[in-house]
Structure formats: C-alpha cells, structure tokens
Amino acid sequence: MTGITDFDSLRRAIAENGERPEGPARNARAEQLLAEAERLDIPLAVIEALGHQLKVYNYSSEKAKMFVPFARLLRMWDEHPEDFDEYETHTLHWVFKWMTAGMLDQPHIPLASIEKWLGEMEHRYRLAGHSERAVRSAEFSVAAHIGDVARAERAYAAWLAADRDRMADCHACELHGQGWWQAERGRDPEAVELWRPVLEGEFGCAHEPHTALASSLLPLLRLGRVDEARAHHLRGFRLVRPMESMRAAYADHVEFCALSGNEARALELLAERPAYFTDDGQPRSKMDFLAVVTLLMDRLTELGLGTRVVPGPAGRTWTAAELAVHARGEAEALAARFDARNGTSWVGEQTRARMARRPLVDRLPLGVRTAPAAAAPAAPRVRPAAAPQEPEAAGLPALLARARRLSDGLQPHAVEAWAAVARAAEGAGLDARDRAEIADHEAMGLGPEGAELFERAAELYAEAGDPGEALAARARAAYVRALAGDVEGALTAVGEPYERVLALYAEEGTGVRQTASVVIARARILMRPVQEAQGPVPARVLSAAEEAAREVLALVEGRTDEDVRLAARDAEARAMLAQVAARAGDLEAAEELFGRAVDGYVGAGLPWFAVEYGARLASLAHHRGDAAAAERALRGALEHGGDHLEAPGRARLHLQLAEVLGGLGRAEEAADHALRAAHWADEAGESATLGAWARQMLGGLLLRLGKWAEAAEVLESALLDLSAEGHGDGAVVQAKWWLGDCLSELGEHREAAERRLEAAEIARHWPEQQDHATLAHLAAESLSHAGLLAEADAAYARAGDLWRSLDAPHGLVRSLRARAWLALRSGAGVDGARELMAAALTECRAAPTTAADAGTRARLTGELGGTHRQFGDLLARAAGRDAQDTALLEEALAQLDEAVAVFTRLGPEALHERADAELAAAWLETDLSRPTAAATRAHRVLAAYADAPEADGEPNPHREEAERLLRLTEKN
Incomplete structure (x- = not known):
C-alpha cells in the first residue's frame, strides 16, 4: 500500500517530500509520486506532481532531468490550459527561468536553442501580461556566460529598468546576481554594497543568503575586510553544507580556504562531498568545483605537499599532485565544451584564471579546528621572526663575534648562532675556549639531556684557564638534573661548585658574573620543589628557596647597570621571591615582586624574559578582582614577547586576555583574543588541549554577541576535542549548552534538543541539580518547537520533578504551564490542559507563603498573575476551536480578572502586566458581544496610564490598543 488514495493524500505526500533533504532519495520519491498521480486520473494532480518533480530536480545534482517534466507540463498547458489552477499557471511561467539557466x-x-528558448520565454511572458524584467535577467545570464560583455551590460541595465512583477526573482536572488556581476567586473565595493541587504537578513529565500555569503568571500578578502570574510565563511558554509544542489557555492568556500592559508580545512571540505567530484547533472558547477580543486592541489604542491594523500574521486588513492593533473584536465575539458558550444573562449579563460589565483592572505584564523597533520596537511606554521643572520660564508671570526655578542647580551637565537659556529668550525682546530662555548650552548639547547655536555664544557673551560666559568657550567649541569626530576641529586651536584665559586670569588679568582651563574643555578634547583608542589609547600622548603634567591640579590646589588646578565639575575631572583610569597599566601607581596621582576627585565632591554612573569602578575590581579590591572599586565606581556614569543605562550596570553575582557563585558574584543588563542594553539600543535579551551570560549563569546551561526560552527569544532577526561565534564556541558542555545536561535530545534539532552544527561550525575533542571527544561522547549509534543511533555515533566526537588517554584510553575499548552496543541481536549494549568495555580499560591524575602515573594506573586493570564489565554484559545464556546470564554474571562487583581496588588511595578491582562479581557468582552463592558475595561487602562510617566518619545502600545478598542466599541 502506497497510502496515496486521493488528491488530498497526494498533496500531503508531496508536501512531506518537499521537506526532505535534497538528493537522489527525494528525487526518486518525486518520481513515485508522479506515477501515483497518473493513477488518480486527475489532470491537476498530474500537473502538481510534475511541478514537484521539476522542483526537486532543480534543487539537486540532477538538474539535467528538469527538461522532460517541463516539456510535458508545457504541452499540457498548450493543449488544456483550463486544467491549470492559478497557482500552477504561475508556477509554469515561473520555471521558464529555471529552464534558461538549466540549458546554459x-x-x-546548442546556443541557438538557448536563444530560441529565450525568445519563446519573452513571447509567452508578453502573452501572459508579465513584465520583461525576468526575460532581461535571463538574457543577461546568457550574455555573461558567453562573455558578450557589451550585451550583458545592456541586458543588465534593461533588467534593472523593467518593472518588478510576480515573475521577477525575489529581491535576494536579484541582488545576488547584480552583486555577482559587479564583482566579475572588478567592482568589489559595489558588489558588497548590493549584497548588504541580503547579508544582513533584510531579504532572503531558500538559497539566500547562502550564495551571497559564498560570493562575498573573495571580494571581502580583496578589500581587506578579513573579519567579515571569516564570519561569512562560518555562516555561509553552515547553510550550504546540507544542500546537495549548491556545489558552486560549496566550491567558493573551498576556494576561500585555499586562498586564506586554510588549506587543511579546504581538504576537509572536499572530504565531506566525495560525490561532487563525479556528479554530472550540472556540468557548469562541476567545472567550477574542479577548477577550485586544481587551485587547492597546486597550492599544496607549491608548499611541498604534493605527495600527500588527499580526498578525490572514489576508486583510487590520490596525491595532491596527481589530483591536480586530473582535476585540471577535467575542468579544462568541460570549459572547452562550453566554449565550443558558445563560439567564444570566455569560459576557458575564466576557468584558467581561477585555477591560477594566488593567496590573498598568508593565514586567516577561522576559529575552527582543522584535521591533524597526519590526516590533512596544514599550512606552514608561523615562526617567531629570526634575528638577522650573518651568512656562514662570512667566515668563522665573524660568526664567533656574532655568537658572543648574542650570548653576552642574552639575546634570542644565541644557541642557533653557536650552532652555526660549530658547523663552520668543523676541522678548523679551535682553541679550548671556543670549543667550551660551543659545547656550553649546544647543551643549553638540549634541556634535561644536556648534563653530560655541560660537564664537557666545564672541562674545556678549565683547560682554557677559566675556573669560574667551569664551575658555572658544572652548576648548569646540576640544574638540568633537577629539570629531569632529580632535585636531591642536583643539590648534591651543585654543592661543590657553589662552595668553590664563593671561595674563588672572595679571592678575586673569578668575576661576579660567573659567581652569579652558580648561585642562580643553586637557587633554581631549590625552587623546583616550590614550583612543582601540588599542595602546601613545607616552610623549610620555602625558607631555603627564599634564602637562595636573596643571596642572588645580595651578590648583584649595585651592579645591574653595568652588566645585562646581572640585571637578568636580579629580575629572576625577584620572580623567585614572588613565587615563594605566592606559595606562602602573601599575594600582595607576590604581585609587587612580579611587577619588579617585569620592570627589571624590561629595563635591562630583555622584555621577552618578562612575559612569563607578566602573565603571573595578571593572574594575581585577576584573582583579587582587579581586571584593569590584569588587562594591563597581559597586554604588556604580549608586547614584551613581540616576535620572540613562541606559539604556546602566545596562545595562553591571548586566552587569559579573552577571559579578562569577557568578564569586563567587552565581548567583541574578548572574541578577537579567543580567536587568536585558538589560532596560536593550532600553530603550537595543541589543538586538542589549549585550542579546545580557546574555541569553547570563542563560541560562548560569539553567542553573547548574537552571532549564532558562527558560534555554532566554533562550538561544534570545539566539541570534537573537548572531553570529560581531558577538560572536565563541566566544559563539555557548557559547550553543548551554548550550542543548543545557538541552534535554537537558528531554528534548528530538533538539533538543539539533542544537544541540550546530551548536556542534561551529563549534569544528571552532578551533586548540584540546578543545571540538570535548567537543561531538561530547555530541551523540552526545543522539543516543543520541533513539533515533538509527546517527547516535549515528558521532558517538561522531568524538569518539573527536578524543580520540585530543588524547591524552585518558578521553574515548576513554568513547566506545568508549558505542559498545559502542549496538551491543548496535541488535540487531547481542554480538560487535561485545564488540570495542568490549575496545578500551576496551586503551586503559585503555595509558594509565596514559604518565600524567604519580600523580593522573592513579589516575584512569585507576579508568577501567579502570569499563570492566571496564561490560563485565560489557553481557555480562550480552546473556546475559539470549539465554535466560540461561551462557557469557556466566560471561564477565560474569570481567569483574566484574577490576573488583573493580582497585578493590581503588585502596584506600579506591574502596571504593564495589569494593562495587558485587562485588554485581553476587553477583547473577550467583544467576543461575548458586550461592547459596553469592553469599553469600561479600555477606560480603566487609559486611567491607569494617566498618571504614569511617559517613555521618552516611545508610543505606549497598551494606550494605543485601548484607544483602538474604544473606537471599535463606539462603531458597534
């Protein structure tokens, strides 16, 4: 049994199929429905089924199938126009435009056939009395496609000059086409301005703003409006992703990624649509798609990734270089077919130009994560700017001088400079001092693995006659043992160098710099237990660390101006004291000492060393609630780090700053820093850890800014990495909660319900159940909006039980009211709805007596008034369904009177609610044919507002409604 037994069941089936996702399954169903319509032997049924078939073909990858049903429709029209009703007559003429585009x-x-069809369209439109606007638009499309610019400009002008009528495309589609032409002619500002009403939501349709968002991407990049381009990509891709028919717009998004340094994301987009490589229903969009694939694969090959495996046509494995050759060949072959048909070279020229486009920005952070490098190649990471290099060909003496200059000044890249010396010195027979410095700096680059090499450097320093530097190298060897976790062994190892260097220094056998190196190494070792402790630190450990740091300060006191290294030791020692103070609970002293450490490094010309302590200073300021000080410290840290700041540190600073700014209510700035944090986390290879936190924060900030689609994309990306094990289930719940809010705002209610239910299931296990109750309630709202009434009722019941257990009457009352409305919507009758609303009233009346304070009691009383108000509305709605049941109307009126009484007791604070209920009652009086009573109520509203203060220049809707009601009653 098919279920199609009459015309009405056919229409229901057509409507249901129209709601299904685009694709072959929907098309196949449309073909079945046509066969069912033919069996009904009703001409209009066949006409409607053919129109439906034509529509689903148009909005799919099988556009080439449109021509057969249209030809049949047109023949039926020519033979029996009386079989077409008004709507189908309109539809038949409307889809003439689809045929023109489809033929192109x-x-x-042949082009001659298209031109002939264009003439047929013009003739039939004239006969039907339609404007030539749609005809000129179609002519413009033909001329633009074949490259006849002069004709296209004439048709464009005639299109805009002709009157708009029922056959004109919607405003959104027209503006998209007009903007597309401006962009094609190199007039990007004019294009973006034409698209503005569509992009801002003033106009829209089934495919807009989808295509306008996609078309705007490159013009915005060319104009330098990168933030808008990013937003349009996130919004627009979300719209085109589920729509099979939008291959050309999809290609625009792939192209945008390829030209903005987001090659890895472009590959992910290709992987989502394998059918796009081979679907032949619309050759022009296939050509556009393959041209963009070529562009992307050439870009990857240029980056040295030509041998990487990439998504491609099914049946084999593709490398980037191989797919580039294949896609180019197919795109050029299709372009050649179009040019042969058109008698021009325009399509081929445009296709080759598109394949040859160059990146418009080096790397535009998008806020969403791309696949790991193993799955998809990422663009080369941004590295900190290197210090100016002297070519190794300059000679060993120059390299040595440069390396010593950098290391003496504690400059970045000193280790790399000594590595260059080592490469140039192979076989050169350097003296012991030179070899000692090479070994010393090589060890510095090895971290905990460098202990043995430090010892070798110490031997060479001793051989060179520098016992102080030899002891300093041994102290460094001891410290890296502490870094490897052997603090006790490190303390033992540093003991002898420490005692000997102090003695040597007292005898003037070495300088203060070498002595300070040993003393600071010992202090660093003693600081390790302080820095690594998970809980309280024993007093003796803190005391030992503090004593060692103060020893450093005493040693370098008065000498920091003469030696940058000594100034650095002074600043580091103060930072150690700050950490000791923080561990001891003296946060005020810690903040002051971190500040002095930062000032010391900056004053010594070593600002990059100040970054870590600036971040700690910000954390302390944030902890004590001084957000302004925290912001200053973080901005200073970013500035101090400059180009020398590594990606992980940069990510953390931006993330901290985003948190601070978000707390200050500066969501736009905060979102910018969260975006940067996500970008730098990805660059550092920490997408799944730090990047997930950054994306979660960014998603929440975008939600706060009302950028629902962008926020949803970012949060979905964050949830790929957020996990209860790695980030805590609170982070997962928050991300799903925010995502549910976004999806609700976007009208994706079923998906919103899924996310909210997932979050509620996690929160169900928490000791505190407030979040569980709230999420269950929100999920019920989404289920209700999605039309899943039984599921919504169950979710509201669950939420109600939770609100009751939490002694939260507001939530309980609202869940009962929502269930009452659901009962009415489900068609179960008014009795069940009345029972639930009465239960809500019972809860309202009981709650104020147990409320703890006057404010809470007033709010609960307001809830009582609101429940009476909704009860009246519900009964009135039920009465309307039942041919104006006067008994129900009277019952509704009684509930509204109760609402008025409650709001009156609440006084001026509830004036608007009182007026609203009184006016609702007045309209019921008119339904009951009691105009005098209605007028009396309207006068009460006007009297209530007589003494109320006027809003500044704003009309009072309740006063206006009361006056309108009075005019109506006077007429009656």
Whole structure:
C-alpha cells in the first residue's frame, strides 16, 4: 500500500517530500509520486506532481532531468490550459527561468536553442501580461556566460529598468546576481554594497543568503575586510553544507580556504562531498568545483605537499599532485565544451584564471579546528621572526663575534648562532675556549639531556684557564638534573661548585658574573620543589628557596647597570621571591615582586624574559578582582614577547586576555583574543588541549554577541576535542549548552534538543541539580518547537520533578504551564490542559507563603498573575476551536480578572502586566458581544496610564490598543 488514495493524500505526500533533504532519495520519491498521480486520473494532480518533480530536480545534482517534466507540463498547458489552477499557471511561467539557466549549464544544448528558448520565454511572458524584467535577467545570464560583455551590460541595465512583477526573482536572488556581476567586473565595493541587504537578513529565500555569503568571500578578502570574510565563511558554509544542489557555492568556500592559508580545512571540505567530484547533472558547477580543486592541489604542491594523500574521486588513492593533473584536465575539458558550444573562449579563460589565483592572505584564523597533520596537511606554521643572520660564508671570526655578542647580551637565537659556529668550525682546530662555548650552548639547547655536555664544557673551560666559568657550567649541569626530576641529586651536584665559586670569588679568582651563574643555578634547583608542589609547600622548603634567591640579590646589588646578565639575575631572583610569597599566601607581596621582576627585565632591554612573569602578575590581579590591572599586565606581556614569543605562550596570553575582557563585558574584543588563542594553539600543535579551551570560549563569546551561526560552527569544532577526561565534564556541558542555545536561535530545534539532552544527561550525575533542571527544561522547549509534543511533555515533566526537588517554584510553575499548552496543541481536549494549568495555580499560591524575602515573594506573586493570564489565554484559545464556546470564554474571562487583581496588588511595578491582562479581557468582552463592558475595561487602562510617566518619545502600545478598542466599541 502506497497510502496515496486521493488528491488530498497526494498533496500531503508531496508536501512531506518537499521537506526532505535534497538528493537522489527525494528525487526518486518525486518520481513515485508522479506515477501515483497518473493513477488518480486527475489532470491537476498530474500537473502538481510534475511541478514537484521539476522542483526537486532543480534543487539537486540532477538538474539535467528538469527538461522532460517541463516539456510535458508545457504541452499540457498548450493543449488544456483550463486544467491549470492559478497557482500552477504561475508556477509554469515561473520555471521558464529555471529552464534558461538549466540549458546554459548543459554544454550539449546548442546556443541557438538557448536563444530560441529565450525568445519563446519573452513571447509567452508578453502573452501572459508579465513584465520583461525576468526575460532581461535571463538574457543577461546568457550574455555573461558567453562573455558578450557589451550585451550583458545592456541586458543588465534593461533588467534593472523593467518593472518588478510576480515573475521577477525575489529581491535576494536579484541582488545576488547584480552583486555577482559587479564583482566579475572588478567592482568589489559595489558588489558588497548590493549584497548588504541580503547579508544582513533584510531579504532572503531558500538559497539566500547562502550564495551571497559564498560570493562575498573573495571580494571581502580583496578589500581587506578579513573579519567579515571569516564570519561569512562560518555562516555561509553552515547553510550550504546540507544542500546537495549548491556545489558552486560549496566550491567558493573551498576556494576561500585555499586562498586564506586554510588549506587543511579546504581538504576537509572536499572530504565531506566525495560525490561532487563525479556528479554530472550540472556540468557548469562541476567545472567550477574542479577548477577550485586544481587551485587547492597546486597550492599544496607549491608548499611541498604534493605527495600527500588527499580526498578525490572514489576508486583510487590520490596525491595532491596527481589530483591536480586530473582535476585540471577535467575542468579544462568541460570549459572547452562550453566554449565550443558558445563560439567564444570566455569560459576557458575564466576557468584558467581561477585555477591560477594566488593567496590573498598568508593565514586567516577561522576559529575552527582543522584535521591533524597526519590526516590533512596544514599550512606552514608561523615562526617567531629570526634575528638577522650573518651568512656562514662570512667566515668563522665573524660568526664567533656574532655568537658572543648574542650570548653576552642574552639575546634570542644565541644557541642557533653557536650552532652555526660549530658547523663552520668543523676541522678548523679551535682553541679550548671556543670549543667550551660551543659545547656550553649546544647543551643549553638540549634541556634535561644536556648534563653530560655541560660537564664537557666545564672541562674545556678549565683547560682554557677559566675556573669560574667551569664551575658555572658544572652548576648548569646540576640544574638540568633537577629539570629531569632529580632535585636531591642536583643539590648534591651543585654543592661543590657553589662552595668553590664563593671561595674563588672572595679571592678575586673569578668575576661576579660567573659567581652569579652558580648561585642562580643553586637557587633554581631549590625552587623546583616550590614550583612543582601540588599542595602546601613545607616552610623549610620555602625558607631555603627564599634564602637562595636573596643571596642572588645580595651578590648583584649595585651592579645591574653595568652588566645585562646581572640585571637578568636580579629580575629572576625577584620572580623567585614572588613565587615563594605566592606559595606562602602573601599575594600582595607576590604581585609587587612580579611587577619588579617585569620592570627589571624590561629595563635591562630583555622584555621577552618578562612575559612569563607578566602573565603571573595578571593572574594575581585577576584573582583579587582587579581586571584593569590584569588587562594591563597581559597586554604588556604580549608586547614584551613581540616576535620572540613562541606559539604556546602566545596562545595562553591571548586566552587569559579573552577571559579578562569577557568578564569586563567587552565581548567583541574578548572574541578577537579567543580567536587568536585558538589560532596560536593550532600553530603550537595543541589543538586538542589549549585550542579546545580557546574555541569553547570563542563560541560562548560569539553567542553573547548574537552571532549564532558562527558560534555554532566554533562550538561544534570545539566539541570534537573537548572531553570529560581531558577538560572536565563541566566544559563539555557548557559547550553543548551554548550550542543548543545557538541552534535554537537558528531554528534548528530538533538539533538543539539533542544537544541540550546530551548536556542534561551529563549534569544528571552532578551533586548540584540546578543545571540538570535548567537543561531538561530547555530541551523540552526545543522539543516543543520541533513539533515533538509527546517527547516535549515528558521532558517538561522531568524538569518539573527536578524543580520540585530543588524547591524552585518558578521553574515548576513554568513547566506545568508549558505542559498545559502542549496538551491543548496535541488535540487531547481542554480538560487535561485545564488540570495542568490549575496545578500551576496551586503551586503559585503555595509558594509565596514559604518565600524567604519580600523580593522573592513579589516575584512569585507576579508568577501567579502570569499563570492566571496564561490560563485565560489557553481557555480562550480552546473556546475559539470549539465554535466560540461561551462557557469557556466566560471561564477565560474569570481567569483574566484574577490576573488583573493580582497585578493590581503588585502596584506600579506591574502596571504593564495589569494593562495587558485587562485588554485581553476587553477583547473577550467583544467576543461575548458586550461592547459596553469592553469599553469600561479600555477606560480603566487609559486611567491607569494617566498618571504614569511617559517613555521618552516611545508610543505606549497598551494606550494605543485601548484607544483602538474604544473606537471599535463606539462603531458597534
């Protein structure tokens, strides 16, 4: 049994199929429905089924199938126009435009046939009395496609000059086409301005703003409006992703990623749509798609990734270089077919130009994560700017001088400079001092693995006659043992160098710099237990660390101006004291000492060393609630780090700053820093850890800014990495909660319900159940909006039980009211709805007596008034369904009177609610044919507002409604 037994069941089936996702399954169902319509032997049924078939073909990858049902429709029209009702007559003429575009997309259809069809369209439109606007738009499309610019400009002008009528495309589609032409002619500002009403939501349709968002991407990049381009990509891709028919717009998003340094994301987009490589229903969009694939693969090959495996046509494995050759060949072959049909070279020229486009920005952070490098190649990471290099060909003496200059000044890249010396010195027979410094700096680059090499450097320093530096190298060897976790062994190892260097220094056998190196190494070792402790630190450990740091300060006191290294030791020692103070609970002293450490490094010309302590200073300021000080410290840290700041540190600073700014209510700035944090986390290879936190924060900030689609994309990306094990289930719940809010705002209610239910299931296990109750309630709202009434009722019941257990009457009352409305919507009758609303009233009346304070009691009383108000509305709605049941109307009126009484007791604070209920009652009086009573109520509203203060220049809707009601009652 098919279920199609009459015309009405056919129409229901057509409507249901129209709601299904685009694709072959929907098309196949439309074909079945046509066969069912033919069996009904009703001409209009066949006409509607053919129209439906034509529509689903148009909005799919099988556009080439449109021509057969249209030809049949047109023949039926010519033979029996009386079989078409008004709507189908309109639809038949409307889809003439689809035929013109569809023919252009098929290179096997001769241009002469298209021109003839254009003339047929013009003739039939004239006969039907339609404007030539749609005809001129279609002519413009033909001329633009074949590259006849002069004709296209004439048709464009005639299109805009003609009157708009029922056959004109919607405003959104027209503006998209007009903007597209401006962009094609190199007039990007004019294009973006034409698209603005569509992009801002003033106009829209089934495919807009989808295509306008996609078309705007490159013009915005060319104009330098990168933030808008990023937002349009996130918004627009979310719209085109589920729509099979939008291959050309999808290609625009792939192209945007390829030209903005987001090659890895571009590959992910290709992987989502394998059918796009081979679907032949619309050759023009296939050509566009393959041209963009070529562009992307050439870009990857240029980056040295030509051998990487990439998504491609099914049946084999593709490397980037191989797919580039294949896609170019197919795109050029399709372009050649179009040019042969058109008698021009325009399509081929445009296709080759597109494949040759160059990146418009080096790397535009998008806020969403791309696949790991193993799955998809990422663009080269941004590295900190290197110090100016002297070529190794300059000679060993120059390299040595440069390396010593950098290391003496504690400059970045000193280790790399000594590595260059080592490479140039192979076989050069350097003296012991030179070899000692090479070994010393090589060890510095090895971290905990460098102990043995430090010892070798110490031997060479001793051989060179520098016992102080030899002891300093041994102290460094001891410290890296502490870094490897052997603090006790490190303390033992540093003991002898420490005692000997102090003695040597007292005898003036070495300088203060070498002595300070040993003393600071010992202090660093003693600081390790302080820095690594998970809980309280024993007093003796803190005391030992503090004593060692103060020894450093005493040693370098008065000498910091003469030696940058000594100034650095002074600043580091103060930072150690700050950490000791923080561990001891003296946060005020810690903040002051971190500040002095930062000032010391900056004053010594070593600002990059100040970054870590600036971040700690910010954390302390944030902890004590001084957000302004925290912001200053973080901005200073970013500035101090400059180009020398590594990606992980940069990510953390931006993330901290985003948190601070978000707390200050500066969501736009905060979102910018969260975006940067996500970008630098990805660059550092920490997408799944730090990047997930950054994306979660960014998603929440975008939600706060009302950028629902962008926020949803970012949060979905964050949830790929957020996990209860790695980030805590609170982070997962928050991300799903925010995502549910976004999806609700976007009208994706079923998906919103899924996310909210997932979050509620996690929160169900928490000791505190407030979040569980709230999420269950929100999920019920989403289920209700999605039309899943039984599921919504169950979710509201669950939420109600939770609100009751939490002694939260507001939530309980609202869940009962929502269930009452659901009962009415489900068609179960008014009795069940009345029972639930009465239960809500019972809870309202009981709650104020147990409320703890006057404010809470007033709010609960307001809830009582609101429940009476909704009860009246519900009964009135039920009465309307039942041919104006006067008994129900009277009952509704009684509930509204109760609402008025409650709001009156609440006084001026509830004036608007009182007026609203009184006016609702007045309209019921008119339904009951009691105009005098209605007028009396309207006068009460006007009297209530007589003494109320006027809003500044704003009309009072309740006063206006009361006056309108009075005019109506006077007429009656």
